[in-house]
Amino acid sequence: DAGVIQSPRHEVTEMGQEVTLRCKPISGHDYLFWYRQTMMRGLELLIYFNNNVPIDDSGMPEDRFSAKMPNASFSTLKIQPSEPRDSAVYFCASSSGKMRVHFGNGTRLTVT
């Protein structure tokens, strides 16, 4: 089991550019979560999917953020346009049921 795989591990981009973060959940898991972690705000849930359907996107900061899950093995989180305040580590996580959540190693995003 390779675990939750995220790419890229690091992303540096200029303000105004589009950023796409990618996630491959653990095979067989029916929940997928996107989190953002910063020193100031800790770990924040952005959105989660159940069986590829978005269930709760109330944590998505604003319309610049969007997430998709076209199939059970792939999800993307897109920021367009990016801003310096979006700089953070973004984690994808998956679980079978909602109890035992497995996290990826994150994408460290820096927007200059």
Added chain:
Amino acid sequence: TQLLEQSPQFLSIQEGENLTVYCNSSSVFSSLQWYRQEPGEGPVLLVTVVTGGEVKKLKRLTFQFGDARKDSSLHITAAQPGDTGLYLCAGHGQNFVFGPGTRLSVLP
């Protein structure tokens, strides 16, 4: 909105010492989890507690869920440098929320 608070925010101790970190809320949770996160990695689940008053042990780590299911503690006996990391509690209630974490540093 259900919120979790953790204390202390930072803790630096010598190898061999014991320590306790706390996770508190004014809300009741159906279950509570503890995670450890190391630099450059995602959080890793350590334990889930479900019943009020429940105590679980994982080697040198002892986890307790409060009787009212509003708080929890993590006690580490004879801490080792490998215990260094960010300890996060997370509660399942109306939502699934994480606390801000306790950053533990164990010095050799």
